[in-house]
Amino acid sequence: MNKPLYQAIYETLRDQIESGVISIDQVLPTEKELANSYNVSTITVKKSLDLLKEDGFIVRKPRKGSVVINNQKTDYTETKKIVGLLITNFTDFFGAQILRTIIKSQEEEIHFIVKISYGDQETENILIQELLEIGVQGLVLLPTSSEYTSPKILELISKNFPIIVIDRLMANLPICSVQTDSFNAAKDLTNYLFNKGHEKIGLIASDNSVSTIDERINGFLAAHIDQNRAVSQNQILSLIDSVVPNSSRSIEEDVGIIRTFLMNNPQVTALFTTEYNIALLAKSAIEEMEKQVPEDYSIVCFDHPAANIFDLHAFVFTHIEQDQTAIGKHAVEVLKKKMIDPKLIEKVNLDYKLVSGHSVKNLE
Missing domain, CATH: 3.40.50.2300 (Response regulator)
Known part of the structure; x- marks a missing residue:
């Protein structure tokens, strides 16, 4: 018994994909072009392409056509x-x-x-x-x-x-x-600095519009409120941009911004930074001022790469570790x-x- 035409076309295209004749990311001919090539109706071709899609060889993209995404059958069970x-x-x-x-x-x-x-x-x-x-x-x-x-x-x-x-x-x-x-984590991190005797703490954040940064800033402010400590807008720098994906600002420019911030706030002895990369920028700014961490300024942050056990002199920021x-x-x-x-x-x-x-x- 002869195979249905759509099954034969499916197997021909499948074999070409598996052998590499048709490569991954290649766009297949249109339904009309395939119908003309095999001298069949577009309905028959559509059935062939549906089989290729079901077996994970292609995806059907509007305005682009049928794109090859795999060169072997992807067999997902119903439970997967x-x-x-x-x-x-x-x-x-x-x-x-x-x-x-x-x-x-x-x-x-x-x-x-x-x-x-x-x-x-x-x-x-x-x-x-x-x-x-x-x-x-x-x-x-x-x-x-x-x-x-x-x-x-x-x-x-x-x-x-x-x-x-x-x-x-x-x-x-x-x-x-x-x-x-993040809110309570930021409160704990700020209180840690208070408990170490730091009266004026600067906050440095990016201008990225994500809720986690807002929560960290709010936690920082809440710690001040809970301890009846004043905090002014001058203590907050939320313009760091080089750490944001696709930023066009240079690292050097942000280091300069932090350096100016510190010079304008001589009463600040510690910095609360909302992420690890900002802590690194702050450390560079401090060193450019011929100062040191923690001798002249203390820094805390969120997240930190795991320390290499073979690096006996690795510098680790005090930080919040997320699970x-x-x-x-x-x-x-x-x-x-x-x-x-x-x-x-x-x-x-x-x-x-x-x-x-x-x-x-x-x-x-």
């Missing part, structure tokens, strides 16, 4: 879900362990397709659309912004599509999230629950650890 993991970026001090933890879970029930937006909102929107076209059944998202939410995300939220946001609060949206309790493994595990756990119960809204706020390093001088 396909989920998009879209993050801004990851580093050794924040993100890498979250990424490893989440991806490790794909050995069990979920296959993750990882995309990186590098902090660009337009890229983020495009990647979300691509993941949806591939047919993902959920999204784990570290968004570029807490202030802007793409229309596509809002549409998915309205449909109860499984989305888990990590490292962002997204308090005003009915969306599941997993993050560290990145827990963030990854909770993200996957909440995602699974959301897939079962689409109406679930769960916001997880995780604990943290304050790690004492070499960057704070005791003034008492």
